[in-house]
Every structure is written in structure tokens, then in C-alpha cells.
Amino acid sequence: MKIVVCVKQVVDTTPPVELDFRTSRLPGNLNYIVNPADENATEEALRLKERHGGEVILISAGPPRITRALRACLAMGADRAIHIWHPALEEGDGLVTAQLLARAIAPLSPDLVLCGNRSLDEGTGQVPPALAEFLGLPQITGVTLLEVSPAEARIMAHRKLEKGCRQVVKSGLPALVSVDTSINRCRYPAFRSVRWARKEPITTLDYEALGIEPPDCPTHLVKLAPPRPRPKKTLTMDSSLSPEERVRQLMSGGLAEKKTTLWEGTPEDLATRLARVLTQEHFFPPNADNPGRDGH
Amino acid sequence: MGSRDLWVLAEHSGGAWQEVTLELLGEAKRLAPLVRGKVIALLLGKEVSAVAADLAEYGADTVYVVEHPVLETYITEAYTSILHGLITREKPEVLLLGATSLGRDLASRLAARLKSGLVAECVALGVNSQGLLEMTRAAYGGSVYATRICPEARPQIVTVCPGVIGKEKPDKRRRAEVIELKVDIDPDSFQTQIAGVIPADPKTIDISEADVLVACGRGLGSKEKLTLIQELADALQAAVGGSRVAIDNGWLPAERQIGLTGKTVSAKLIIACGISGASQFMAGIKDCQFVIPVNTDRAAPIFKIADVGILADMHKFLPSLISQLGRRT
Structure with a gap:
């Protein structure tokens, strides 16, 4: 089974991120981590590989610093990693990222694409469904349990609904699944594999290598502001x-x-x-x- | 050139509206004059036309109803192809969805198919001087609010977080034109099938998501008495929560704490046993709809927000209530 896992590097939001609102720039001393849900997706892929055999390929789109996130997931046991980068990605939203990922993933023709269902920093969960659309794959999002039978090329998943309910969804393979952080507990990589992952070459693809022009981003950022929610409508006092x-x-x-x-x-x-x-x-x-x- | 209408995807399941649908209709009604369009609600499902009129009371001018047996539960492929077909035909200006399990799954797939702009999980909406929607969402764990616009691609697609806008009071006099649309869908062509829904287990559900809650506080007295609370919870299929005292005494795990230092709950029913109602606890239950305190103290502040106040000792009252409920089944 060939499994592709999409990985994102995110800003650790545990300490509050203090943005300079005049320049709209992020401070330079940010701590970057692997998006937690993507780590779970990697773990799920590795478990499937252990059970059914095959290959786990990591892919990530972003600036050069994200190779650190790829190496962290390689250390968990993935086979190889692909990195995509173009400066235009910086301004783009999930739609742009999904288009690029799709372009890089399609030639690999995987049996299963795994993603985290949402990122810690942006948290839109926009990439997985858009990626599924561009790859022409069925999607199951917010998955808390996944069973794969490669022989029949079918999967069964529990999908998170509101109020603690779960939807049971079946699909044929190939498919795209985005996982919730509750799906598993990630392993701790062994020191040996951390050392190996540090030296393993990572392929970097740019727009040229992918053979496409940078896609247009339909939405534009107009303003960054300190959080101030609009007050919720409440009844006026008597x-x-x-x-x-x-x-x-x-x-x-x-x-x-x-x-x-x-x-x-x-x-x-x-x-x-x-x-x-x-x-x-x-x-x-x-x-x-x-x-x-x-x-x- | 399309219409300037605002579409709201209505979510109806298990005989009830998703709260966020009603919030979105109110918001769309507010934005409609600024965008110079009408509010159109889309209702997809199996035998749903009976409830379509409700949508008018919350702000819809027109309701499009699409009925098909396969639409009984949400299925990505069916919803995407139906909405894609309707949108390319009618070309609305704006499409609003709730950031629910359905909206999150659908909005992005639809945006990708339409090659249109999506701003997901918004907390505030506005309209700028050119009549463009200004969509504001939280980023970096809520420490920054980012506002985006979608200048050219149409429709401008937004998902809005449930509970941030607040719903308006329904206007019983409002009426809407209900238009039934016919669609051609072939369920056999779908690659995914829905095999069912596993209902939530009240014993493990997060208390902030529970619809019915039984809560205990200092009046419980000891951990052994928790069986009483659990029995009542079982009878009502309720989740169990507690005040800070119940957690500090080790009677309940910390994730079951209700209040400022715990969780804010929004149950439709909460039975608060042996809780007097410190302001921190009260802040945690202010979104609950039906509050029933059981307390021996006539002056307990919690009685002020009660729908039914029971002045009794929980240790004597609860066994009676449990046996009464047992007799009624």
C-alpha cells in the first residue's frame, strides 16, 4: 500500500503569539512544531504500513524551514519526504496549497492520502477537502477510527459529528482521509531514527518542477487586528x-x-x-x- | 453577471435545526441590504419541506427545497454535486455555511470545484464600501484576527463558527416563497456510503456538548453518594458534571468541571444538585435553557435562575425522583 501523508509546520500557539499590528509581521522568535493532527496522520500511516506493508511518503508545502517538520516525521518511521516551495505560497490560502499538493501527489498515484483534519495555527481544515477534489478522490474528514482492507481496496471510518456522535462511512480506495487528533497516540521516535532522519536527503520541488504557474489566490488579506469579537446579541436588561x-x-x-x-x-x-x-x-x-x- | 443573493445552507437533522443555521439567517438578513440581495435558504434532505417555513421566521426571503431519499444523511458527493449545479446556474453572490462537521467537509470541496474563495471558521462578517464581504477569522490560536475579502471569484463562500453570532428572535409573521427543485442524483455512482450513525455515549461525551446534564456540588457530601447522581443521569441519558467543590474533593475528574475555571455548558436541561450557585458556576451554566436546582437553602442564588426550583434535600429527593422516573418507563 502506498500512503502519502501531508504534513504542515505550524507556529506553536501555546505561548500567545504577539503580532506587530502596524507592520502585520510575525515576531522572529516563534517556535515551530509539526501540526499535531498531521503527526497523528503520520502515526496512522505507519501503523497501516506495519500491518499491511507498503510505503509512507511525506509531503509538505512551505518555506525551507518546514524541512524540520518533515525530518521529525521521517524519524517516526516514514520512508521518504517531498518538499514543495515557491514564495507565492506565502500569500496564498488553503486553495493554493491544495492545488500544489495535488500536483505533486497525483504522479505518485497513492492508495491512500492522509492529512490532519485541521492545523493548529490557521485551523481552517480547508486543505484536505480541496486536495481530495483536485485529486478526484472521495474524502472522509474528521476521522477518529480507520480500518483498511487493502485486499478489497475498501476502507471504513468513524467520522466526528456534533454532540459526540460518529458517522460510519465506507469508501473504496484510493481515498483521502483527514484524521482527528483523537485517532491514536503518536510514537516517540528512537534516537537512531532521529539521527538517520537528520541526514536523509529531501527532494524539493518548485513550481517549475511541478510544471505549473503559481495558482491565483481568490481571497486577499486586508487586515490583521487584535482579537475583538463582535459582542454576541444578548437580551437588554429590564x-x-x-x-x-x-x-x-x-x-x-x-x-x-x-x-x-x-x-x-x-x-x-x-x-x-x-x-x-x-x-x-x-x-x-x-x-x-x-x-x-x-x-x- | 449573477444575482446578488445571499445563500444560506440550512442544516436540519433529527427533527431539529442546527443552531448555527438560525444564526446565519439572522446575519444574512442583516447583510442583505448592504449587499443589495435577497436571503435564500437552501434545504436539502428527505421529506423536509414541512419545516421550510421555519426558515422564513429567522430571515429567509426564499427557500429552495431539494428532496431526495439519499439526502437523509449528509454525504459529501451528493451535496457537492447538487450545490455545484445550483450555484453555477443561479450564481449567488454569497454562500454562508455553519462551521459544523457538514460545513467544514463541504465548503472547501465546493470552493475547490467552483474555484472560488473560501474563508473558513469566521467569527465576524461585514460589508465594505464596494459591497464586498469582509470575513474575519481567528488565527494563531486566537491571538490574531485576520480579515479577508474575495474580490473576484463568486460566490464568496464563508463558514461561520457556531455560537459566535447569536440567533435572533423568530418573527412569526415573516413568510417566504418555498420553491421545490428537482435534481438528478445517482447514488450508485458514489464512491462513499454512509453505514450509519453511532449515537454519543452520555458517559463519555464532553460536558460542553451534552444536551442533558446532572451536576453535583458540595451538597453531595461524599464520593460514595455519586451513585445517586449517576442513576439519575442514566435515567435521563444525561452527562454528569460538577461544581468546583466536586472536582477539588476528587469526586469527579477535572474535565467534568462546570464554571469559569472549568467548562461552559449549554445543555437544554441541567439538574443541579446540592449546588448553591457561586457566580463562577453560574457563568458556566448561563447558556443552559432549562435549569432545575435541588437545594436545601432557600436563599441559594441558583434559585434566581431556576425554571423549576426544588427546595429539598437531594439525598431524600433524588431516590424518589429516580423511582418515579423508573415507574414511568
Whole structure:
């Protein structure tokens, strides 16, 4: 089985990134790491290789510094790595990256393309579906469990949905799968393989080698700003309340007080009343598909 | 030259709207006059036309309904080809999607097929002087907000994070034109198949995603009493959370803490047992819809935000409630 893993090097966002908003430049002392989800994708690829045999090829698009990320993943056990670079990538968004990756991956004709489902720094998760489209492959995104049967050229995956649900998706191979960080725990590379990975040559491809013009980027950056979300719509305070009461509400974080009467009585009595309310409001009996009152 | 309409992809599953769909409609209604277009909601599914009118109340001027048995669950190939067909025909100005498991999967694939611009996971939208959408998203772990525009390619595609805009009150008088569209899809040509959905296990679900919660606090008294909370949670298929006291005493693991130092929860129902309601805890549950505190202290602040307040000792009341619920099944 030939598996291609897409790797991105990202800014470690654990210490807050302080941007100079006048020049829109990133500070020079940033710490770069392998995107965590891509590390999981590499791990998954290596496990598949161990089980079914084959080859794991890493690929990454970005400035020369990203070869460090490729070497970190090589050390985990991948067979070889390809690096793509052109200065125009710097301005581009996920669509540009996906087009370039597709151009480099297509000649390899892999059975499976693995990506992390989103990056730590940008976090758009835009590349995997766009890459699948450019390669003409079916996609399964946000995968938490993956089973591959190379003999039948089929895969089965659990895909993350909202509220902790999972969708079970089956697909033929070749396919593209983007993995969630919960899919596995990454191995720790052995010292020997770290040493080997430091010296292993990495092929670098530029636009010329790929045989295409730098693709156009449809979106443009217009502004970088300190984070200031638009305030969420909240209900205005009741103007009939006294100022003191309104200040108290402000201090409590905008919690609206509700006029409720306390229920008192024997536990049995209260339990009967509450059980009735829970039934009326459709909280009971529980329904996995639609808990809650009006479905909104 | 296409229309100047704003399209919103509506998500409806399990008999309920995704909250973000309703938020997007409100936002589209606000942006529509600035873009000089109409708000058009797209509803794809199996037998969904009955709920199409809801979309008008939240801001849609027109609703396009596409019904097909294969659309019962989301499947990338079907949605991409249908939307691609509709968009190349109608040429909308803007396409808004929620940054949900569906929106994330679909938006980028669609943008790639249309060769159009996508700005994903936005937190704010605006319109500049040329009528272009200004799409703002967080980058570098939230320490920078980047605003992008899409000057030429159409439609301008955006996914918006759920919960950041907030939904408006529905206007019951609003009506929309509902147009049913016929599409030709051949499910046999799909390379992927959906084999089903595994429901969330309330015992392992993240409390911030839980729809029903049973929470305990100091009033619990000891870890042994946790079985009481768990029994009630099992009866309601609820997840278990706790106040800071419950976590500090080692009764519950830290990932189950509700409040400022824990997690903000947005359950549709929360039963808070033996929690008086310190402001830190209250901040954590302010998005919950139906709050039922059980407490012996008449003056406990949590009763102020209660929908039903039970003045009782949880150790006496909960066994009764559990047996009552047991009898009702």
C-alpha cells in the first residue's frame, strides 16, 4: 500500500503569539512544531504500513524551514519526504496549497492520502477537502477510527459529528482521509531514527518542477487586528428594574433572573411533580435523536 | 453577471435545526441590504419541506427545497454535486455555511470545484464600501484576527463558527416563497456510503456538548453518594458534571468541571444538585435553557435562575425522583 501523508509546520500557539499590528509581521522568535493532527496522520500511516506493508511518503508545502517538520516525521518511521516551495505560497490560502499538493501527489498515484483534519495555527481544515477534489478522490474528514482492507481496496471510518456522535462511512480506495487528533497516540521516535532522519536527503520541488504557474489566490488579506469579537446579541436588561438590580445583573455576567416559585413538600410529592414536568417538556423518556423541548 | 443573493445552507437533522443555521439567517438578513440581495435558504434532505417555513421566521426571503431519499444523511458527493449545479446556474453572490462537521467537509470541496474563495471558521462578517464581504477569522490560536475579502471569484463562500453570532428572535409573521427543485442524483455512482450513525455515549461525551446534564456540588457530601447522581443521569441519558467543590474533593475528574475555571455548558436541561450557585458556576451554566436546582437553602442564588426550583434535600429527593422516573418507563 502506498500512503502519502501531508504534513504542515505550524507556529506553536501555546505561548500567545504577539503580532506587530502596524507592520502585520510575525515576531522572529516563534517556535515551530509539526501540526499535531498531521503527526497523528503520520502515526496512522505507519501503523497501516506495519500491518499491511507498503510505503509512507511525506509531503509538505512551505518555506525551507518546514524541512524540520518533515525530518521529525521521517524519524517516526516514514520512508521518504517531498518538499514543495515557491514564495507565492506565502500569500496564498488553503486553495493554493491544495492545488500544489495535488500536483505533486497525483504522479505518485497513492492508495491512500492522509492529512490532519485541521492545523493548529490557521485551523481552517480547508486543505484536505480541496486536495481530495483536485485529486478526484472521495474524502472522509474528521476521522477518529480507520480500518483498511487493502485486499478489497475498501476502507471504513468513524467520522466526528456534533454532540459526540460518529458517522460510519465506507469508501473504496484510493481515498483521502483527514484524521482527528483523537485517532491514536503518536510514537516517540528512537534516537537512531532521529539521527538517520537528520541526514536523509529531501527532494524539493518548485513550481517549475511541478510544471505549473503559481495558482491565483481568490481571497486577499486586508487586515490583521487584535482579537475583538463582535459582542454576541444578548437580551437588554429590564428597564423597570432598579439601578442597583441592573448593576447586580451586569456583575453576574448578564444572567437573566427568572421568576420562579420554589417547590416545597415531601420528597415523594416533589418527585411526582417534577417527573410530570420532565415528561411534559419532552426530557423524559430520553430520546437520543432529539432531547429538548421544542427541538430548537 | 449573477444575482446578488445571499445563500444560506440550512442544516436540519433529527427533527431539529442546527443552531448555527438560525444564526446565519439572522446575519444574512442583516447583510442583505448592504449587499443589495435577497436571503435564500437552501434545504436539502428527505421529506423536509414541512419545516421550510421555519426558515422564513429567522430571515429567509426564499427557500429552495431539494428532496431526495439519499439526502437523509449528509454525504459529501451528493451535496457537492447538487450545490455545484445550483450555484453555477443561479450564481449567488454569497454562500454562508455553519462551521459544523457538514460545513467544514463541504465548503472547501465546493470552493475547490467552483474555484472560488473560501474563508473558513469566521467569527465576524461585514460589508465594505464596494459591497464586498469582509470575513474575519481567528488565527494563531486566537491571538490574531485576520480579515479577508474575495474580490473576484463568486460566490464568496464563508463558514461561520457556531455560537459566535447569536440567533435572533423568530418573527412569526415573516413568510417566504418555498420553491421545490428537482435534481438528478445517482447514488450508485458514489464512491462513499454512509453505514450509519453511532449515537454519543452520555458517559463519555464532553460536558460542553451534552444536551442533558446532572451536576453535583458540595451538597453531595461524599464520593460514595455519586451513585445517586449517576442513576439519575442514566435515567435521563444525561452527562454528569460538577461544581468546583466536586472536582477539588476528587469526586469527579477535572474535565467534568462546570464554571469559569472549568467548562461552559449549554445543555437544554441541567439538574443541579446540592449546588448553591457561586457566580463562577453560574457563568458556566448561563447558556443552559432549562435549569432545575435541588437545594436545601432557600436563599441559594441558583434559585434566581431556576425554571423549576426544588427546595429539598437531594439525598431524600433524588431516590424518589429516580423511582418515579423508573415507574414511568
